Amino acid sequence: MNTTIKDIAKKAGVSYATVSRALNGKYGVNPSTREEIIKLAEDMNYSPNAIARGLVKRQTHTVGLIIPDITNPFFPEVARGAEDLLEKKGYSVFLCNSNWEKNRENKYINLLIEKRVDGLVIAPSSSIVTDSDRKQFARLPVVLMSGVQAGCGTDSVVLNNIKGGFIAGKYLLEKGRRKFCFIGGSEDSFSVMERYEGFMKALEGYGSSVISQDYVKFGDYREKSGYRIMKSLILEKKIPDAVFASNDLLALGAIQAISEEGFRMPEDIAVIGFDNIAPASFRGVELTTVEHPKYRMGELAVSMLLERIEDPEKRGKEERLVLDPELIIRRTA
């Protein structure tokens, strides 16, 4: 069994209140007894029980981080940004993969509330915030990240996706491209649609001459999906001169199909991805893409959360932090 404060008290011949005070550096205990107690604690291999402390203090110094999938190269950086700041502030973090399932996400939210985390950072599996979500979010500070609609009723930190799509489209246009293709992840995804919207906005004025609806395709967020979409487009003899994918994985898949079919990049077809995940910068890939400050996003989300945990005043104002994207020009466009 673990040593407790009472064991120490007994050995030191004092009450356990004194031990608590001594160990927590509180005012009002004789320096010599304090010293003795600290030494005793060390000798007895004492480790304070954070569970018991959490019960009385009603806070656990723990937060939950719910993301769709840590295996998706977008999220490790977000997680790292979050964790680094949390660690510095003395918090621990529960990692939860929702696996893009609303159901698993909800189960986790409930579980974390039961475990009395001090707050929640969520990169939601789906853009829509349900009533049941809202009910849960009322119980504790929550900050949403990435792909969250304005007016969702919760604090959030997001990317300016519209701008991201816009700068990609604008660049391609300036490079003289005139036959565009858009490959998106899920049509239900808010951020995908925003990127699409921004992209189309850049193309305004050029109208349907530069992008026709059968060059706009949706799948899931995976490489394979980008590959399949691009491949079948090419096989149908629909050859664009520029492809904008709503994320890098999709773009990577598209690249694979494009080079398999013998087209050169960017000469024949230019490709721009989104997010600037690590593999995008590898030699032999060198994907032109839109930078998404992932680490920063995780960090900011946590910083907002901590503010709200520490100061209840700041809660419920539905603040929205918007990060700026940036075009990273490499080989493929």
Add this chain to the structure above:
Amino acid sequence: MNTTIKDIAKKAGVSYATVSRALNGKYGVNPSTREEIIKLAEDMNYSPNAIARGLVKRQTHTVGLIIPDITNPFFPEVARGAEDLLEKKGYSVFLCNSNWEKNRENKYINLLIEKRVDGLVIAPSSSIVTDSDRKQFARLPVVLMSGVQAGCGTDSVVLNNIKGGFIAGKYLLEKGRRKFCFIGGSEDSFSVMERYEGFMKALEGYGSSVISQDYVKFGDYREKSGYRIMKSLILEKKIPDAVFASNDLLALGAIQAISEEGFRMPEDIAVIGFDNIAPASFRGVELTTVEHPKYRMGELAVSMLLERIEDPEKRGKEERLVLDPELIIRRTA
């Protein structure tokens, strides 16, 4: 304030022991009262306090996962394997990045012990297990992963690195390569040295004619390091016909240097990496490498840990699970 069991008891007009029993599906409460209590709990938005429960049951259904860096593409898969199984078993997981710092790792171990996790899965930042480690590990079930020496005194799941190095060397030899280069991460890393050892074993009988000491280089585990090492080797006119890197990131860096310098792969120089991280399979990369069952490793480590948590009998036997590597032949060798 959150609803407690007592609030429910008051409203239902029963003692709170009864509420506890009802909610936990324990034997011995009248079906109709139980139903009423459950309904009441729902209406009152009751969420059981896992902290309080943890205090009395002396278990938290929580484990800690300490890894060097979730941003390193090796670890997300490990983490996912761990988390998937834990989730299924009703456990939550603390994610901790040691950032390869022994100091941060130790801080985390202490913190997690304070938070009374039921067990720990650690991918250590350094291969050596110190006395202070051992002292902490005696307090709770611990399973070590990856790069852990036999005889370290703790249960572990590892890869057969020697075999991994061996099959890489053997394959290269069979392909007629005769001028080898080895690029390793830290020399202090046990798994790097094992991979080296296996590699050299394959080359036995050929002796120093095929690999000289100035073709054996160490750096850190990052892409940049592989790039730098390979680049300077080539600039010194030391041109091997085969490179074996102790991990894929290093190999990716080496590839970059090699193609920048105008050599063809595998014709001029063959490259084999290690771990088979996701980017290794991308088009334009297609790195030949040694598969490391990462997801499985996370899963197995957790499964061992859970065994030990649930059955104290199984503790302290220093069991060692060894996974088998496998050569994945792609473009670069």
Add this chain to the structure above:
DNA sequence: GTAAAGTTTGTAAACGTTTACTATACTTGT
């Protein structure tokens, strides 16, 4: 009709802390 057994409920202690309140023993200043 009653003893035995079973069902349902309540009481109270325990888990390991923190902390408000109280009590005692020293210091000071006058």
Add this chain to the structure above:
DNA sequence: ACAAGTATAGTAAACGTTTACAAACTTTAC
């Protein structure tokens, strides 16, 4: 020498559960 203040320590309640034990009531069996 004594009132007032200060430094140090102790007591006990609280945090929200679970659970051993006891109590009350209901069935069942004969």
